[in-house]
Amino acid sequence: MAANQTVNKPSLKQISLSEETLMGLYTSLLRVRLLDERLRKLFRQGRFAGTYFSAVGQEATTVGPTYGLRDEDIIGPSHREIGAAVTKGLTFNEIIAQVFARSTSPDKGKSHPCHYGSRPKGVIHPASTVAGQTVVATGCAMAFKIQKKDNVAVAFFGEGATSRGGWHEALNYAGVHKLPIIYICQNNMWAESVPSTLQAGIDRFADRAKAYGFPGVTIDGNDIVEVYKTASEAIARARAGQGPTLIECLTYRWYGHSEIDPANYRRPEELEEWKKKDPVVRAEQLMIDLGLLTNEKREAMVEQITAEIEDAIKFAEASKYSEPEEAYLDVYSEKIPVRREES
């Protein structure tokens, strides 16, 4: 339901979330949206190389399941999970230094602009092979079970990833062993240029969970409250040893697969319809309706976050690239030397 269609104003009691949680969720959404839009522009201005995968339009699907996780919980993201990275605690400095491939980036400039990660924050820097981190995150959950810890793993992927063999092997294993993992499928209807109707012979990707013996649910992925609550229940079940959940979040990416993709395989009307369901605007309207936000307060938040982003851009641009010889480092542990070419 679009925000401007809201007739009856909701109450905090109906939503049954605390003011603090709602404000936290909204703040994360806003931070992710502003950062993502800024990074898109930086790429289009040629300020950094490679490419950029925007997640604008999908923010609620990553912020909701991540908000409230512990540092020890592990996230296995894909390439469009800037929202999970920000919400799990990566700083703007870390993210923008990564985008600019500088020595101050967590990966020291080795991987890719959008492969955000942090071991202290429990975010696995992704590889590009689709569904790769779904398998790895399932292995983290397997370890938590062996270690008798109540940590959980959360795997993020698009609906296209559910066609991969490794994805099925991982979910099958998680079902057999009731692993503490939550699978978040961001069904944005397009796997790069292939529509979801050519991806699977079923309408609801959540139905795939039936084959593995655990619950699968399909929800409005642009409703932050619904995403947060559904994920929180699944996380609680996982922590209690009750096994995995597959959550299909219906959503839409506003821009191309990457910034070099004009996405002209889609109908413009489709995008316009989904823009009416903007997850950030809907959260904003909810906050205003609940009396937790005013336009003035929103503007102050935007100003403060924007300043933080601009500072991080300055930090990244002032950071040096790694020395070329950095290429020889982090291949093996210290015990195994890497052979260097004679210069």
Add this chain to the structure above:
Amino acid sequence: MKTTTYIEAITEAMAEEMARDERVFLIGEDIGLYGGVFKATKGLQERFGVDRVIDSPISEAYIVGGSVGAAMVGMRPIPEIQFADFITPSMDQIIQQAAKIRYRTGGQWTCPMTVRVCCGGDVGGGLYHSQINEQWFFSQPGLVVLFPSTPYDAKGLLKSAVRGEDPVIYFEHKRLYRSIKEDLPEEDFTVPIGKAAVRREGKDITIVAYGLMAHRSIDAAKALENEGISAEIIDMRTLLPWDRETIYESIKKTSRAVLVQENTKTGGVMAEVSASITEDLFDYLDAPVTRVCGLDVPMLPFAPPLEHFFLPNADKIVKAVKKVMEY
């Protein structure tokens, strides 16, 4: 000292590491209740329980990929690939995750995992139970590739792998499982990663090999001795990173080299060793560096005459050595 077969050495290494370190666990197909198709994990599930010796579904991508994730959060997994032929479904997880996780995260995440791969021909296994495929991993920086040929090395290298901090592909040759034994020390020992072994000293020619071919090369050296040719045998043991120093030292002494590899010739480990020797030791050589390898056809045809035609053996090595000596 205790007389121990190659496969017993592997079982003992796993049992001792599991007893020493509770982070070590095993996962693979038929390894628990059944004790492994070759019985490498016999008795381990009874001893260590179902949480640490896990019978996996038929899911090589998960067996390895799940182990990568577990290793990243503090475990020491030893996944088993039942036959090297079946490693293909796990390639994405080995190449894109295990080999690159340290690199792509600037050293933040690591993957201390040892993938045991049962491999090799000369067992009548046919096209899909004889492969090795070591060359795929040999070309992947970030991986350690081990290939022991003796019970001592099988045990000592497996322990070094489990105690290390890097992802290891550990090849064990099924032809060696029960065909060779030796006395092993009762006390704990390890074999260093990255060091080749001189199996036999000689002065006329250097033969470099690994796995089953180390034994075939020793057989050849014995035959050559009767003809007055003194061959030095180097067993690589670690394929990646390989021990240039030991091999180069030997070739500087002998000025001649024959390189023996069970797998197909093109793009194999010995192609790299050969190229490196030519690049670095050209002035020391008295003859072309020569390879004795499996044929450039799919490894390994089933019918016995075809299998034997494919595989290098002592006769083929002797013939190549003589040709190099006569150059």
